[in-house]
Amino acid sequence: MIEKHLHELAGVIGARGSATLGEKRAADYAAGQLAQWGYQVAMQPFRALTTFSWLYITLYLWPLLGWFLGWWWFSLLGAVLFFLELNTVETISRFFPKGSSQNVIARHPEGNGSQVVLVAHLDSSKAGLNFSPKMVKNFRVSFLAMVGSMFVAPLLLLMASIYGGAWYYVALIPCLYLLTICATLLHREIWNFYTPGANDNASGVAAVLAVAERVKENLPSDIDLTVLLTGCEESGTYGMSRFLDAKGSEYRDAWFINLDNIGRGTVHYMAGEGMFPVHKSSPEILSACQAVAAARPDLAVRQGVYNLLSTDALPALRRGYQAISFLSLDDEGLLPNWHWPTDTVANVDVATVEKAVEFVSELLQTVSGSTKKKS
Numbered sequence: 620m621i622e623k624h625l626h627e628l629a630g631v632i633g634a635r636g637s638a639t640l641g642e643k644r645a646a647d648y649a650a651g652q653l654a655q656w657g658y659q660v661a662m663q664p665f666r667a668l669t670t671f672s673w674l675y676i677t678l679y680l681w682p683l684l685g686w687f688l689g690w691w692w693f694s695l696l697g698a699v700l701f702f703l704e705l706n707t708v709e710t711i712s713r714f715f716p717k718g719s720s721q722n723v724i725a726r727h728p729e730g731n732g733s734q735v736v737l738v739a740h741l742d743s744s745k746a747g748l749n750f751s752p753k754m755v756k757n758f759r760v761s762f763l764a765m766v767g768s769m770f771v772a773p774l775l776l777l778m779a780s781i782y783g784g785a786w787y788y789v790a791l792i793p794c795l796y797l798l799t800i801c802a803t804l805l806h807r808e809i810w811n812f813y814t815p816g817a818n819d820n821a822s823g824v825a826a827v828l829a830v831a832e833r834v835k836e837n838l839p840s841d842i843d844l845t846v847l848l849t850g851c852e853e854s855g856t857y858g859m860s861r862f863l864d865a866k867g868s869e870y871r872d873a874w875f876i877n878l879d880n881i882g883r884g885t886v887h888y889m890a891g892e893g894m895f896p897v898h899k900s901s902p903e904i905l906s907a908c909q910a911v912a913a914a915r916p917d918l919a920v921r922q923g924v925y926n927l928l929s930t931d932a933l934p935a936l937r938r939g940y941q942a943i944s945f946l947s948l949d950d951e952g953l954l955p956n957w958h959w960p961t962d963t964v965a966n967v968d969v970a971t972v973e974k975a976v977e978f979v980s981e982l983l984q985t986v987s988g989s990t991k992k993k994s
């Protein structure tokens with residue numbers, strides 16, 4: 620079945636850009652499967668950004684505008700907005716054009732007791748030059764240089780406004796560095812190439828569907844299972860945010876288990892995630908994962924920390940929900956074929972997806988009794 624889901628999502632449907640028809644078709648496919656297994660399926664339509672590029676181009680141009688205006692505080696405001704948007708607090712992104720997307724929300728008909736939400740995103744990303752095999756190795760370093768520039772720019776501009784002279788030219792350096800980042804983002808938009816997204820994230824969707832099918836008739840008696848397949852993760856984890864806006868109060872004590880890019884390399888459960896800062900995963904789910912990892916050494920699932928980009932677990936963790944993400948990393952700690960045209964079905968290792976399915980199924984058995992549903 621995993622092969623079938625991968626083939627349907629990344630082969631037949633293929634590119635599934637955020638808020639595109641491809642993403643909608645993937646949602647319909649997954650909803651059809653879940654309904655067939657007896658799940659109570661609902662679509663949650665919402666509107667969200669279709670890409671993060673224009674938002675971040677605006678934010679990265681902000682310090683340069685501050686430099687031209689000579690307003691260090693304006694530059695600082697840009698840095699604050701950047702920090703908030705990066706951590707899923709929507710500020711200026713509210714004013715950007717949006718497209719129509721949807722989440723698939725499916726509840727197990729016999730659910731009762733501890734709430735578990737299995738999460739995977741349906742959309743695939745545009746490729747970008749910074750994900751090319753040569754550049755991607757420096758992804759974290761260039762991200763930190765970018766964060767540094769955003770926060771150093773207002774400081775240098777403040778120095779310039781006090782001391783004048785050469786300080787103005789020094790203050791221009793981080794602004795020009797950020798301008799080069801804008802150029803790569805602009806190229807990403809113009810090139811406009813969505814990947815087939817086999818690993819990212821047909822693998823996660825296939826795994827979630829496989830677990831859902833496995834427990835369709837024998838869900839542990841004290842678990843209330845929800846499957847959440849999100850839209851617009853790649854454009855800024857908006858599907859997850861909209862789900863929490865609408866339904867969060869019903870899931871305050873739930874375990875959110877997010878599967879993303881699990882189709883090649885070594886499967887990891889993440890003790891923390893986020894680009895800046897790193898948010899700690901739920902200690903409760905983490906210790907349950909450690910117990911499963913100890914009981915099932917044959918699966919060779921490891922613990923890690925993920926800080927390359929945000930996942931759907933981030934909006935949940937930031938809002939105080941219990942969440943954890945699973946991702947498979949290669950020997951260099953990267954996601955294989957990440958946001959690149961080589962992210963095809965042929966490059967997914969089904970055995971790796973199966974390990975994740977097995978691990979998460981074991982984890983479901985351990986949830987029993989360790990969380991309590993709000994009454």
Ligand SMILES: [Zn+2]
Nearest residue numbers: 744819853958
């Ligand atoms: Zn991705």
